[in-house]
Amino acid sequence: MFTGIIQTTGRITRLDVTDQHARLGVSAPKLVESSLPLGASIAVNGICLTVTDWRESDFTVDVMPETMRRTNLGRLARGSLVNLEPSLALDSKLDGHIVAGHVDTTAELIDRVENENAVELGFRVPHKYDPYIVEKGSIAIDGISLTVTMAQQDAFGVSLIPFTVANTTLAHYGLGDLVNIEVDMLGRYAVKQIQAWKKRVLTEKR
Incomplete structure (x- = not known):
């Protein structure tokens, strides 16, 4: 972990x-x-x-x-x-969010804007992952724990503070580059449970 x-x-x-x-x-x-x-x-x-x-x-x-x-x-x-x-030691602080290191997909960098002291990045992601990416939720981009600032159909955005820009790879990426995406683990299980519940309800109504 x-x-x-x-x-x-x-x-x-x-x-x-x-x-x-x-x-x-x-x-x-x-x-x-x-x-x-x-x-x-x-x-x-x-x-x-x-x-x-x-x-x-x-x-x-x-x-x-x-x-x-x-x-x-x-x-x-x-x-x-x-x-x-x-990897995380059991006695360490969990400063980001729980990341498994199991990449779900890649996303394409489609937008980059400097906004005062922040760098705002926009990514295009395969449609099947839309349910797992929500505004204010967590996401790992190339292993970096970030907060989703915008979530639309097939796209999402994040905002980087200067420390993240200076100490990770994201500052070196240009439009069209691909990044590794791991959606929030808790969100993945929540969506799966909801889908299973809906399927059961529909089955019982038949």
Whole structure:
């Protein structure tokens, strides 16, 4: 589990992709092997991955090819910046929201506006995820816990404070870029329960 509070950013140092396997090398000076041992979980752009190796200057994570295709990891190259968050310790504060590290889909950046000290971003999202994205609700974008400021059909918006702009990858994205989306876990279960209740009611009326 994660909180969506990014601890640091890192850069892709190695990117080896085949039909059967994908392996990423990530350099992050603020993370050391003693606090992120082999087998530890880490969210890379919001994707829960496992540390499988350490070198002097970077660590390695193995990625399924399916994950490369379904997330924005497949668009990365050597030198790309990624958001990093080690897994949540049970005695840690939950400053963001509950994030599983299981990406639901990608969304396209379609709007970017600077509004005084904030940066407002708009995204286009596949229609099937509309029920899970609500105004003032939580959403994880590339692993970053954010509050939805606008929710319309097939689109939503968020607003970034200067700290988020300075300490995550979102400042580097341009229109048309894809981000990883994980909808709010509690909202997902709430919608599923409502759908199940409606289905049961309709069945009983027949």
